[in-house]
Amino acid sequence: MANRNLNAEELKQAHLLLDEICGKLEILSGDDLHLLFAYRRKIYKELIYLERGKPMQRRKLKIQKYDLQHGKCAHCSDDIAIQYSELDRKNAADGYTLENTELVHAKCHQARQAAKGYT
Ligand SMILES: [Zn+2]
Numbered sequence: 001m002a003n004r005n006l007n008a009e010e011l012k013q014a015h016l017l018l019d020e021i022c023g024k025l026e027i028l029s030g031d032d033l034h035l036l037f038a039y040r041r042k043i044y045k046e047l048i049y050l051e052r053g054k055p056m057q058r059r060k061l062k063i064q065k066y067d068l069q070h071g072k073c074a075h076c077s078d079d080i081a082i083q084y085s086e087l088d089r090k091n092a093a094d095g096y097t098l099e100n101t102e103l104v105h106a107k108c109h110q111a112r113q114a115a116k117g118y119t
Contacts (some may be wrong), residue, residue: 002116005094053096061096062087065103074102075112088112 006014006034017117022044029036052058074088087101089108095101104112 051095058087058096061098061101062103064098065101068098071101073105073108075104075108078105080105 022055025036026040029039053061061081062085065087066080066085069080072083073078080100083101084106086106087096088104088109089096090100090102103113
């Protein structure tokens with residue numbers, strides 16, 4: 001399933017929200033550029049966690065998928081090492097769940113994304 005994109009009005013709303021957030025971060029940090037950096041990094045990280053889950057959750061899921069796939073890549077069926085593997089979501093908006101992911105080699109993940117037109 002293709003990822004949902006924002007229409008023109010939704011995109012405008014997203015930019016307004018981003019402007020509002022940037023303004024609030026500037027107020028919070030005053031003239032302290034290092035504090036502004038720290039606030040931006042924190043917000044960035046938390047938004048990523050909302051979409052992707054926390055690293056420990058994904059690590060646990062990789063181990064589960066590795067066991068379920070008997071140590072094989074879901075794309076090419078060759079042996080796979082967990083530390084060089086990636087979780088490929090069938091539908092990005094459905095997140096990193098057991099049902100919505102497959103464990104694949106990084107190169108196989110890139111090939112899949114290229115085939116979907118994401119790269
Ligand atoms: Zn592979």
